[in-house]
Amino acid sequence: MSADxxxxxxxxxxxxxxxxxxxxxxxxDVLREDLHLTGSKEGCGxxxxxxxxxxxxxxxxxxxxxxxxxxxxACIQTVEGLACDGELHPLQQAFLHCGGAQCGxxxxxxxxxxxxxxxxxxxxxMAEIREGLAGNLCRCTGFKRIFDSVLSAAxxxxxxxxxxxxxxx
Amino acid sequence: xxxxxxxRIVGSPVPRKEGVDKLLGRARYIDDIEREGMWHGAxxxxxxxxxxxxxxxxxRSIDWSEFAIVTAAEIPGxxxxxxxxxxxxxxxxxxxxxxxEAVVLVAHPDKQRAREAAAAVKIEYEPLPPVxxxxxxxxxxxxxxGTDNVLKSFLLEKGDVDSAWESAAHxxxxxxxxxxxxxxxxxxxxxxxxxxxxGGVTIWGSLQCPYYVHKSLLSVFDLxxxxxxxxxxxxxxAFGGKEDYPSVLAAHAALLAMKSGHxxxxxxxxxxxxxxTTKRHPSRVRHRTALDADGKLLAMDIEIATDGGAYSTxxxxxxxxxxxxxxxxxxxxxxxVRSRAWATNTVPYGAFRGFGxxxxxxxxxxxxxxxxxxxxxxxxxxxxxxxxxxxxxxxTEQVMREPVILDQLLDRALAESQYxxxxxxxxxxxxxxxxxxxxxxxxxxxGSGFTGSGERNLNSLAGIDVTLDGKVRVLVSSTEFxxxxxxxxxxxxxxxxxxxxxDVMMAPPDTGIVPNSGPTVASRTSMVVGRLIExxxxxxxxxxxxxxxxxxxxMREEFFAACERYRAATGEVVSLCRYEAPPGIFWDDQKxxxxxxxxxxxxxxxxxxxxxxxxxSAEVEDFWAVQEAGRVLNPVLAGGQIEGGVAQGIxxxxxxxxxxxxxxxxNNQMTNYIMPTAEDVPPIHVYFVEIPFSHGGxxxxxxxxxxxxxxxxxxxxxxxxxxxxxxxxxxxLPEDLFEKLAVxxxxxxxxxx
Numbered sequence: 001m002s003a004d005x006x007x008x009x010x011x012x013x014x015x016x017x018x019x020x021x022x023x024x025x026x027x028x029d030v031l032r033e034d035l036h037l038t039g040s041k042e043g044c045g046x047x048x049x050x051x052x053x054x055x056x057x058x059x060x061x062x063x064x065x066x067x068x069x070x071x072x073x074a075c076i077q078t079v080e081g082l083a084c085d086g087e088l089h090p091l092q093q094a095f096l097h098c099g100g101a102q103c104g105x106x107x108x109x110x111x112x113x114x115x116x117x118x119x120x121x122x123x124x125x126m127a128e129i130r131e132g133l134a135g136n137l138c139r140c141t142g143f144k145r146i147f148d149s150v151l152s153a154a155x156x157x158x159x160x161x162x163x164x165x166x167x168x169x
Numbered sequence: 170x171x172x173x174x175x176x177r178i179v180g181s182p183v184p185r186k187e188g189v190d191k192l193l194g195r196a197r198y199i200d201d202i203e204r205e206g207m208w209h210g211a212x213x214x215x216x217x218x219x220x221x222x223x224x225x226x227x228x229r230s231i232d233w234s235e236f237a238i239v240t241a242a243e244i245p246g247x248x249x250x251x252x253x254x255x256x257x258x259x260x261x262x263x264x265x266x267x268x269x270e271a272v273v274l275v276a277h278p279d280k281q282r283a284r285e286a287a288a289a290v291k292i293e294y295e296p297l298p299p300v301x302x303x304x305x306x307x308x309x310x311x312x313x314x315g316t317d318n319v320l321k322s323f324l325l326e327k328g329d330v331d332s333a334w335e336s337a338a339h340x341x342x343x344x345x346x347x348x349x350x351x352x353x354x355x356x357x358x359x360x361x362x363x364x365x366x367x368g369g370v371t372i373w374g375s376l377q378c379p380y381y382v383h384k385s386l387l388s389v390f391d392l393x394x395x396x397x398x399x400x401x402x403x404x405x406x407a408f409g410g411k412e413d414y415p416s417v418l419a420a421h422a423a424l425l426a427m428k429s430g431h432x433x434x435x436x437x438x439x440x441x442x443x444x445x446t447t448k449r450h451p452s453r454v455r456h457r458t459a460l461d462a463d464g465k466l467l468a469m470d471i472e473i474a475t476d477g478g479a480y481s482t483x484x485x486x487x488x489x490x491x492x493x494x495x496x497x498x499x500x501x502x503x504x505x506v507r508s509r510a511w512a513t514n515t516v517p518y519g520a521f522r523g524f525g526x527x528x529x530x531x532x533x534x535x536x537x538x539x540x541x542x543x544x545x546x547x548x549x550x551x552x553x554x555x556x557x558x559x560x561x562x563x564x565t566e567q568v569m570r571e572p573v574i575l576d577q578l579l580d581r582a583l584a585e586s587q588y589x590x591x592x593x594x595x596x597x598x599x600x601x602x603x604x605x606x607x608x609x610x611x612x613x614x615x616g617s618g619f620t621g622s623g624e625r626n627l628n629s630l631a632g633i634d635v636t637l638d639g640k641v642r643v644l645v646s647s648t649e650f651x652x653x654x655x656x657x658x659x660x661x662x663x664x665x666x667x668x669x670x671x672d673v674m675m676a677p678p679d680t681g682i683v684p685n686s687g688p689t690v691a692s693r694t695s696m697v698v699g700r701l702i703e704x705x706x707x708x709x710x711x712x713x714x715x716x717x718x719x720x721x722x723x724m725r726e727e728f729f730a731a732c733e734r735y736r737a738a739t740g741e742v743v744s745l746c747r748y749e750a751p752p753g754i755f756w757d758d759q760k761x762x763x764x765x766x767x768x769x770x771x772x773x774x775x776x777x778x779x780x781x782x783x784x785x786s787a788e789v790e791d792f793w794a795v796q797e798a799g800r801v802l803n804p805v806l807a808g809g810q811i812e813g814g815v816a817q818g819i820x821x822x823x824x825x826x827x828x829x830x831x832x833x834x835x836n837n838q839m840t841n842y843i844m845p846t847a848e849d850v851p852p853i854h855v856y857f858v859e860i861p862f863s864h865g866g867x868x869x870x871x872x873x874x875x876x877x878x879x880x881x882x883x884x885x886x887x888x889x890x891x892x893x894x895x896x897x898x899x900x901x902l903p904e905d906l907f908e909k910l911a912v913x914x915x916x917x918x919x920x921x922x
Binding site: 039040042043046092095131133134136140145 | 188354652653805815817839
């Protein structure tokens with residue numbers, strides 16, 4: 001431990017975490033090495049491929065470009081924070097059934113970008129989906145089944161539950 | 170088996186076997202894995218394309234005692250990477266033959282220190298003259314490989330080409346070129362190695378072919394088979410790029426593990442992966458074609474040259490597949506293909522989805538449109554008049570015994586894409602519009618499985634066993650890297666036995682556990698290995714019926730109870746099967762003649778493009794892919810293979826350019842090596858016509874490589890249709906369009922003045 005290291009406190013997937021690390025260490029490395037959250041991947045190390053996408057204070061960021069100092073006090077969501085009590089998030093469910101994941105290496109980042117998109121725009125058009133995922137490269141799928149997955153998840157999320165539907169009547 | 174033979178699991182879109190782990194972010198790729206006391210390796214690479222190593226200097230400001238250092242002198246066995254030939258050194262010894270060739274390895278407990286130290290090693294060279302292009306290599310002024318720079322050559326001959334020209338009504342010649350292409354799997358190459366004097370070498374890694382790495386390590390370390398163990402970890406894309414290179418990287422990491430006495434991880438970053446690992450072979454293909462007055466092919470004289478790079482790696486087999494796909498899906502009485510792979514001082518080119526076929530098919534399918542224009546016939550009609558049918562004979566004199574339904578596939582493609590109506594509409598609209606649209610097609614086959622006697626030589630072994638906790642386990646070295654091996658083989662086993670999808674699991678892809686079912690390449694897994702699994706399952710059921718009274722019909726519980734009775738009697742429940750060639754398959758390697766492939770998948774692609782004559786950009790607006798690839802085992806996975814392959818083919822045609830300077834890739838970053846993004850890929854419409862292949866797993870033929878073969882020629886044919894200008898070289902970037910179109914416009918304006 002070095003004197004010029006920083007104590008960083010932030011919330012990751014709803015849990016307060018403290019790390020003591022070099023302030024310029026990449027957020028991606030802190031997540032993977034210090035917190036052992038290896039779901040976020042490095043594909044290019046320069047913010048082109050989006051495999052390291054996480055949400056930070058509601059913004060979509062490439063965690064390979066964020067010095068951890070900038071994450072001081074932030075709320076961060078990674079792929080590990082999507083499923084709830086062992087139940088797949090509707091996006092994960094849709095990716096599974098529509099074939100949105102093949103080799104899986106871009107999938108965590110793609111899921112986070114899709115989560116970000118649907119949070120800000122619950123009814124995206126195909127053009128908006130394409131734009132929303134343009135920063136996340138997938139070399140396996142040709143993207144089509146990823147788009148299908150997002151559309152399917154959006155429908156699922158937006159569909160009122162039976163109870164809500166009964167109230168609406 | 171009819172196309173509609175009833176199956177419960179095969180043919181249904183069951184979810185990907187390892188899908189949940191991938192979606193939860195808990196699938197463990199190589200860089201997610203740590204070993205106790207692990208060090209990190211780094212590679213010192215040549216900075217010149219060719220030369221003698223004069224000295225290796227270590228900067229005195231660094232305490233080198235903290236590091237493990239390995240040079241060629243420390244290799245315990247043979248200093249070569251065993252693939253087809255043994256010409257590629259594991260570490261350069263005395264001479265380098267391409268930029269970015271590995272010379273020295275270092276390892277340190279701290280990854281950053283290892284990298285910094287690597288930068289502090291200085292190698293001095295005495296440069297030798299390099300060769301960078303096919304043409305320079307052909308000139309043979311400078312010999313950089315063997316006695317003639319030729320890594321491999323083939324001659325394929327049918328009939329008598331030379332006597333056909335005289336009687337021809339038309340003779341059309343053309344030259345076509347394709348560039349290198351990078352796989353751009355999103356997970357870079359990476360391995361972890363451990364070494365002990367007693368246990369030998371263990372490798373965990375991102376790789377396609379565990380037994381290729383195994384074989385290569387036996388040679389580098391001079392160890393017996395049981396002292397090398399290779400385990401594939403979850404692999405984040407491969408596309409052929411993890412077929413040959415992992416043998417190099419695994420050897421490097423294992424040498425460092427031996428030297429340091431620690432596990433060593435080597436995971437390349439993107440810059441290193443792009444600069445140092447294999448790519449698709451660049452090619453130049455020349456066609457000279459004779460036709461009669463009705464547009465029927467009389468003779469095809471084809472000359473193929475590929476750039477193989479500095480070492481032979483897989484260039485010979487890539488060239489073979491290029492040769493066998495170069496005449497296209499047509500009947501021609503007289504064919505000659507002369508092909509050569511040339512050595513240059515660039516990083517060796519290697520396996521990439523399609524494996525020589527995309528290069529050859531780009532040439533023939535562009536050439537067919539050039540022929541059509543030259544002799545004044547519709548390009549669709551020209552193809553129809555010459556298509557192969559059942560009973561016809563290919564260039565290698567293979568009789569097409571299985572159904573060939575190109576006409577049907579073409580009709581479907583034309584109907585789905587509204588090809589004729591759109592062409593007519595665009596022709597009208599283009600007159601008054603600076604954005605010009607066009608339609609183009611490509612017709613092609615892709616041979617499934619290894620070429621010629623390849624599958625016989627592989628002699629694959631695969632099977633199943635039953636675990637103590639009541640699961641059937643698939644025993645294969647065939648790996649999953651996104652294409653669906655786990656899912657499809659599980660489906661086949663569950664179907665064949667008559668149990669649930671959830672009752673079947675994959676054994677770990679570990680050479681210490683699974684038999685050698687061959688490499689995961691060549692569109693062979695569903696067809697060849699799938700068939701072995703199907704047979705092994707039926708064999709087990711028969712065994713249980715004969716020995717422990719399993720009934721003719723049974724519930725899954727009865728099957729597992731019978732397995733336990735069999736285990737009690739014999740000690741284990743295992744069923745393995747070895748490859749058996751379909752009957753009547755014969756290949757003559759000397760004459761290069763016979764059944765080139767046991768089966769072919771067939772496809773028609775249609776591209777709709779828009780060329781903006783102001784910005785000089787070409788965009789694919791819509792795309793149709795119609796194919797017959799045997800039985801579709803899983804429609805979601807199969808569709809995903811086609812769509813992904815088409816997208817990669819679009820990149821090959823319009824986006825992806827490997828820029829070399831002195832044989833070193835200078836755009837070795839994702840910022841400047843551009844692949845199609847979510848905003849670039851058009852809608853891709855996929856249609857399957859299913860004709861089960863009697864010797865494939867549940868009727869499957871190969872599917873993975875097929876979709877990469879068609880997009881490039883279909884797109885450039887569509888560009889020709891849109892603007893009436895022929896392009897014969899890919900990648901076709903806006904600057905290439907600008908150069909040709911702007912110059913034409915300038916010439917026309919001068920002429921008008």
